Amino acid sequence: MQKIGFIGLGIMGEMMAKRLLSKGYQLVVYNRTKEKLGKLEDENFKAVDLPAQIWGECEIVISMLSDSTAVESVVYGNDGLLGSVKPGFIHIDMSTISPSTTKKLYLDYKNRSAHFVHAPVLGSRTQAGDGTLLIFAGGDEEAISKCEEIFKVLGRKLWRFDSVEKATNLKIAMNSMIAMMIIALSQAFVLAEKSGISKEVVLEVLENSALNSTMYQNKGKAIIEGNFTPNFYVKHILKDINLSLEIAQDMKIPMPVISAVRELYISALAKGYENEDYSAIYKVIAELAGLKI
Ligand code: NAP
Numbered sequence: 001m002q003k004i005g006f007i008g009l010g011i012m013g014e015m016m017a018k019r020l021l022s023k024g025y026q027l028v029v030y031n032r033t034k035e036k037l038g039k040l041e042d043e044n045f046k047a048v049d050l051p052a053q054i055w056g057e058c059e060i061v062i063s064m065l066s067d068s069t070a071v072e073s074v075v076y077g078n079d080g081l082l083g084s085v086k087p088g089f090i091h092i093d094m095s096t097i098s099p100s101t102t103k104k105l106y107l108d109y110k111n112r113s114a115h116f117v118h119a120p121v122l123g124s125r126t127q128a129g130d131g132t133l134l135i136f137a138g139g140d141e142e143a144i145s146k147c148e149e150i151f152k153v154l155g156r157k158l159w160r161f162d163s164v165e166k167a168t169n170l171k172i173a174m175n176s177m178i179a180m181m182i183i184a185l186s187q188a189f190v191l192a193e194k195s196g197i198s199k200e201v202v203l204e205v206l207e208n209s210a211l212n213s214t215m216y217q218n219k220g221k222a223i224i225e226g227n228f229t230p231n232f233y234v235k236h237i238l239k240d241i242n243l244s245l246e247i248a249q250d251m252k253i254p255m256p257v258i259s260a261v262r263e264l265y266i267s268a269l270a271k272g273y274e275n276e277d278y279s280a281i282y283k284v285i286a287e288l289a290g291l292k293i
Pocket residue numbers: 007008009010011012013031032033036064065066067069070071073074094095096097121122123124125231232233236
């Protein structure tokens with residue numbers, strides 16, 4: 001089975017790496033914090049100390065990292081990927097990062113006759129683990145085709161785009177919706193509670209209406225249980241809101257709602273919810289409305 005590189009064992013990366021190992025791929029893995037390598041018990045992986053060492057054994061590497069700074073550090077840093085990439089090699093980044101970064105990475109790899117594919121994903125820890133992510137892949141057609149089998153293991157549907165920016169922007173558009181939807185649910189919960197109606201009734205009504213979504217039901221149940229264990233951090237949704245506003249300014253798209261929503265996520269940071277699930281935004285809205293959590 002093919003040997004591929006894998007960089008980043010965070011919430012998503014750990015599950016994606018385990019999925020690839022379970023399907024027989026051999027992995028060469030780099031993670032900044034070495035202790036996290038212990039999460040992969042499977043014997044079919046080899047750890048390396050530096051990103052560049054991956055190219056010694058693999059022609060394709062996947063990265064799943066926090067943000068643009070993290071991806072740039074494994075590419076441009078000391079012993080980063082770009083320094084020793086060979087013609088034809090492929091770096092697939094699946095993180096949610098800025099379009100200016102993905103465009104620069106694409107061009108810098110191209111200058112070395114190599115490929116950069118941006119393939120961000122929709123779905124979270126569960127979907128990463130069972131291979132049902134939705135994948136938006138942008139870049140050179142030839143490189144995307146070579147990675148198709150890998151995408152089939154990680155995702156249940158693939159959308160291909162002829163530029164990295166299209167894939168990047170679609171992911172950011174989706175996440176701007178997530179950031180707003182959880183606020184809509186939280187506000188409805190708080191309004192109902194202050195009227196003496198339970199959150200369970202709100203979810204039941206949603207379930208029977210055209211407004212329903214799997215996200216409302218899953219996050220709604222977690223909010224009811226008071227379970228804010230992170231699947232997707234508050235700090236990362238705020239990153240994505242900032243990316244939306246960056247695109248909005250560049251493309252001259254007014255996004256007044258996402259600007260207002262950003263203030264609530266900044267309050268979540270101020271309250272210390274940075275490393276909780278983004279549904280912790282419910283607590284911010286409830287507290288502003290004078291409810292006791
Ligand atoms: P995470 O748990 O915070 O993991 C981040 C990873 O990035 C870790 O491996 C971390 O390494 C590494 N990292 C951070 N800064 C670094 C740096 N400067 N240099 C090298 N490595 C660095 O994040 P996640 O939830 O897995 O998300 C990963 C990406 O996928 C993010 O862009 C996120 O927005 C996106 N995403 C997340 C979800 C979700 O539901 N969680 C869904 C779709 C997309 P250390 O172990 O050393 O800290």
